[in-house]
Amino acid sequence: MVTNPVNWLMGLFSLDLGIDLGTANTLIYVRGKGIMIQEPSWVAIDKRTRRPLAIGAQAKEMIGRTPNNIVALRPLRDGVISEFEITQAMLGYFIGRVHQQSIVPMPRPRVVIGIPSGATEVEKRAVFDAAMAAGAREVYLIEEPLAASLGAGLPMADVRGTMIVDIGGGTTEVAISSLGGMVVSRSLRVAGDEMDQDIINYIRNKYNLFIGERMAEDIKIQIGSAYPLETEKTMTIRGRNLVTGLPEALEISSIEIRESLQPSLQVIIDTIKDALDEAPPEIGADLLDTGICMAGGSSQLQNLVQRLANELKMHVWLAEDPMTCVARGAGIVLEDLNRFQHLLVDVDRSSKQRSG
Numbered sequence: 354m355v356t357n358p359v360n361w362l363m364g365l366f367s368l369d370l371g372i373d374l375g376t377a378n379t380l381i382y383v384r385g386k387g388i389m390i391q392e393p394s395w396v397a398i399d400k401r402t403r404r405p406l407a408i409g410a411q412a413k414e415m416i417g418r419t420p421n422n423i424v425a426l427r428p429l430r431d432g433v434i435s436e437f438e439i440t441q442a443m444l445g446y447f448i449g450r451v452h453q454q455s456i457v458p459m460p461r462p463r464v465v466i467g468i469p470s471g472a473t474e475v476e477k478r479a480v481f482d483a484a485m486a487a488g489a490r491e492v493y494l495i496e497e498p499l500a501a502s503l504g505a506g507l508p509m510a511d512v513r514g515t516m517i518v519d520i521g522g523g524t525t526e527v528a529i530s531s532l533g534g535m536v537v538s539r540s541l542r543v544a545g546d547e548m549d550q551d552i553i554n555y556i557r558n559k560y561n562l563f564i565g566e567r568m569a570e571d572i573k574i575q576i577g578s579a580y581p582l583e584t585e586k587t588m589t590i591r592g593r594n595l596v597t598g599l600p601e602a603l604e605i606s607s608i609e610i611r612e613s614l615q616p617s618l619q620v621i622i623d624t625i626k627d628a629l630d631e632a633p634p635e636i637g638a639d640l641l642d643t644g645i646c647m648a649g650g651s652s653q654l655q656n657l658v659q660r661l662a663n664e665l666k667m668h669v670w671l672a673e674d675p676m677t678c679v680a681r682g683a684g685i686v687l688e689d690l691n692r693f694q695h696l697l698v699d700v701d702r703s704s705k706q707r708s709g
Contacts, residue, residue, distance in 0.1 A: 367462040367490065368451060371683030373500075374444070374466055374480065376429045377522025377545055377650065379409075380677055381447055382684035388677050390447050394522075396439050397425040405442045417565045431542040432469040432497075432524035433476040437483060444487035461490035465683040467497040468698065469524045471540025481700050493690070494698040497521075498528030498538060500682030501648040503693075505672035509533055514636030515643050518625060518661075519679065520544050520651040525621050527628045529636060533695065537631045541624050545651035547617040548573055555613030556590070562601060564592035573654070576607040579618055580656035580663070614654075622664055629665070644668030648678040 371382035374394075381390035392409035399406055400422055407415060407425075415425040428436035428443060452460040468480055477494060484492040501519040502509050509515060510533045519526040523546055527539040549569040556562050564572075568590060576586040586607040594601040625645070629637065645667055647658060652675050662669040672678050686693040 367460040369687045370448065370451065370462050370464045371500075371680050371685075371687055372444075372464055372466045372484075373497075373677075373679035373683065374429065374440075374468075375521050375523070375650075375679075376427065376432050378676070379443070379447060380680035381451055382677075382680040382687075383451055384684060384687050387684075388680060389451050391677070392447065394427050394429055394443065395425055396428055396443050397423055398439060400424055403438065405439065405446070408443050408446045413567075416567050430523060431546075432521065432540075433472055434479040434483060437479060440479075441483045441486045444484060448488055460488060462488070463491040463493075463687065464489045465493045465495055465500075465686045465697075467500040467679040467683055468494050469540045470496040470498055470526055470528065470535070470538045471524070471542075477698060477700065492700070493686070494700060495683060495686055495693075495696055496526075496528075496535070496538075496698060497524075497679050498526040499530070499535065499696050500680075500686070501526065501672075501678040502528065502530055502646070502682065503685045504678035504680070504682030505646050505648050505675075507646055513643060514632065514639035516628075516640050516645045518621075518645060518647050518649075518652065520621065520647070520649040520654075521679075522546050522650065525624065525649075525651075527625055529628060529632050529640070531636055531639075536633070536636060537628045539624050539628050541621065543617050543620045544649075545570075545573075548577070548614050548651065548654070551613045551615075551617050552577070552610060555609070556592070556605070557595065559609075560603060561595045562590075562592040562603065563595055564590060568592065572605070572610060573614075576605075577610050577614060578607055578655040578657075579611070579614065579660035581611070582607055582655065618657075618660070622661065625661070625665065641667065644670055646670060646672050648672045648675045650676040 369384035373380040379394045383389045393413040395412040397407040397412040397415045428439035434440045502517045507515040514531045516529045525541040525544045529537040552569040576588045591602045658669050
């Protein structure tokens with residue numbers, strides 16, 4: 354029951370939003386308009402007051418370059434909230450940006466947010482509360498593999514089984530679905546961040562060179578791969594020599610980076626194999642025809658699809674615009690909440706409306 358008519362009225366003129374609140378990036382789908390926000394999940398704050406000074410791409414640019422009184426951080430780790438108030442500020446900022454052209458001074462949108470399938474009750478509640486505190490009128494949660502499946506266009510309602518592997522920044526979500534629900538699911542806190550850390554560790558151990566997170570991510574994107582490249586690449590990297598303490602540059606090859614990524618990739622592959630092993634034989638047979646759909650930003654690692662197809666002996670394919678699948682799937686749910694009600698995570702209904 355709505356107790357504040359002002360909030361209710363503002364809600365009528367607010368935009369419905371599908372949100373992928375990711376460890377590495379936050380994406381917002383606006384109903385009827387598509388993806389409107391695609392920004393890094395970074396916030397620069399004043400250490401003393403904890404007040405946000407920059408959010409998104411602007412904050413990410415500050416990594417490793419801030420004075421002592423400012424720190425750039427990500428308020429989410431492993432797909433869940435680690436800094437509640439900063440996450441709330443980031444969400445509020447993005448919601449406000451979406452409504453910049455709106456006549457509503459204080460938007461009260463309905464939102465659907467993707468969460469890891471392995472999130473605890475406390476972690477789910479933190480996402481719900483942060484979105485409400487950021488200005489949402491109603492908040493609905495959906496497990497990320499289900500949202501990614503919808504966004505990728507998989508026929509989830511069919512009797513034939515489908516499978517999705519969503520590799521983001523903080524988590525890898527593996528799910529086998531049939532008849533509109535998950536039959537087998539795995540949520541693994543090994544994904545893009547772990548790959549970056551693998552690269553940092555490898556270069557430190559082999560070359561005594563310390564590189565930052567941004568450099569590691571750039572290396573992964575430019576020359577990282579899961580399977581031999583047709584033409585191997587090299588890249589000049591820069592960091593601090595741990596022996597001399599001085600800045601240093603050196604050239605590294607895609608072969609070395611592929612070697613560095615093996616630990617994380619093997620964990621992901623083993624998790625996919627475990628999920629396939631748990632699937633009923635009938636669904637396993639379906640998957641030989643339907644294959645495995647890859648989604649998430651880190652699924653775009655060069656030749657990862659080929660590596661998985663070779664190891665699993667199955668058809669593996671990359672979803673169209675894999676990075677936006679969760680946000681688009683959340684948007685599809687918004688289009689018909691009644692139809693997709695069974696996919697939503699159960700949250701204490703008594704607090705779904707803002708009391709004002």
